Amino acid sequence: MRILHLSDIHFRAPQCLDPDTDRDRPYRTRLERDVVKRVEALGPIDAIMVGGDIAFQADPREYVEARRWLIDLATMCGCDKESIWVVPGNHDMNRKSCEDAPTMNAHAMIFQASPESREWMLEKQLGHNETGQALFHGHVAYNDFARNMNCQVYPGHLYWKQERDLGPGVKIRIHGLTSTLLSGRNGKDDPRGSLYLSALQTTLDPAPNVINFTICHHPPDWLMDGDDVDDLLNARAMFQVFGHKHRQRILEGKANVRWSAGAVNPSRSERQFEPSYNIIELQVVGNGADRRIGVRSHLYKFQSNPEAFHPIKTDGGDEVFSHSIPFPVEAGRIAVDTVGSVIELSATETTTIQRTMAAVASDAEASMGDRRTRHLVDRFWDLDASDRREITLELGLITKEEIQLPEAQRYGVALIRAAERNLIDRLDQLVAERE
Structure with a gap:
């Protein structure tokens, strides 16, 4: 699977509505051309994952332009539009909506709760019809954009998950996490450490021969529960992508890889103005106990003179970050013989099958x-x-x-x-x- 990883596109209305005056457009055009060049060498893109901040101020017009651009980009790189996934970022929140009293009250109750009771308070707010809806008032325009991709979020559905085949006998389960539940609190910017993900989004129940891949806008250091999120993702998600910080990074561990995206369109006031994007290649290698997941990461950043994207190199001077993670075959928990005869099961085995069937249904x-x-x-x-x-x-x-x-x-x-x-x-x- 070849993944195009983007984040922080920041379509800004009304500027983005007029190509002749959209100052961010040339950087997207340069990115388009560079992606096409990379695809000619590597092969077509299988999935596009966008790590939030699609818009700049959650203006519905921004999402119209974003959808058009993403579909056009998918066509250019050989990816079908059914293979685009998105999550919300702080710029995808309508801050005016966050100033509505019900939303402010729900935000305050969760934010002010003690660490021990915060998850309980979140569940209580979500469980109430009015406050549950109020928590998502700021997501309305994002949801109207994301629904065609089945990536919307709402009470009872804090995150989405969808699977694709990765290789023989292996599925990749993509989890779109919502780090913006408390974003835009009181209509203000979000200080570092003021947001909340909660353990409700990090269950990531391990399934045999299924790899967890998470997309989240804010990295753990922006979350109140960041240490817990960091530990749980590292334990349960082999692959993790983040955005928000506009700093392009890769962290390769023994059991996981984490990519931090730069921005497609960072602010021109930033000290280091470096539009960037990633291409991630995942491949199932080997069989049985020796099976592994091969990872090839291509990180590209923009230089201003002359204008072009260039690969970030490893310490050894390579243009590709190569990694491999053990992923031995796991035996299925339900087995039948080849002729379909009845198999007597112990009570423990029966319980295991019932739980497995329930998991399949869920x-x-x-x-x-x-x-x-x-x-x-x-x-x-x-x-x-x-x-x-x-x-x-x-x-x-x-x-x-x-x-x-x-x-x-x-x-x-x-x-x-x-x-x-x-x-x-x-x-x-x-x-x-x-x-």
Whole structure:
């Protein structure tokens, strides 16, 4: 799998609406040309992962331009638009919405809670209909953009997860984490250490032969629970990508790799103005106990004179950071014989199977990461609002009471239910009838 890792694009309205006066556009154009050149040498991109700050002030017009640019970029590098994933950053928050009293109150209750009770307070706020919605008021424009990619967030769905095949017998499970739950508190900037992820987003339950890959805008040092997040991600996520700091870094450990992205469009007032991006190559190597995941990282940064992107080199002068992580084959926990005869199981074995089956059912959302299902999600959102409502009511995917929920949440829940109830094919038929 070849991944294009971007972050901090900062589409800024109204400037980004006019190509002739958009000062950031030339850097995106240089990036486009450089990516095309790299793809000619390396091969097409399989996935684009955007680590937040897609917009600058969460103006819906910024997301229109961002979506257009990302789809065009995907076409240029041989990637289908069904393989773009996004998470929110602090610039994807509408700070005016964060000044609404219900949102300020919910933020304050969580922020002021003691470390021991903060997770409990977050759950309590999320569990209340009004305060749960208030926590996501600032995400409305982001969610309207992200929903076509099935990357929206809402109460009861703090993060998203989707799977792709990485290689023979191996899946990669991509987790989009939301570090912006407390971002924009009181309509202000976020000081370092003032944000909160919570253990609710770092479960990352290990599954046999599944690699966890996390995308998060803010790195752990910007979080109140940063030490806990750092430890849990390093223990459970083989691959981690971050944005926000506009500092391009790679940290290769024995069991994981962490990439920190620079910005596609950093502020021109920054001391080091270096637009940048990464290409990450992952490959399954070997078999059985000797199986490993090969990692090749290409880091590119911009120089201003002459204007061009150049590779960052290793200490040894190589243009590629090469790494390898052991990933021995794990035996499946459910086994049947070749002729389908009945196998007597102990109580412990029966419990293990029941838990495994429950885990499979709960990962219906993860199974929606394939291209066909993501294309269906995109088509569903392109329907008229009345068609979306009629289809989901006909299939029993939402209740009449849930029609009152924000659209991104209402139909986000409905689409996951379609996967849980094996109704994806029927949903596809009904969408096709209305296109």
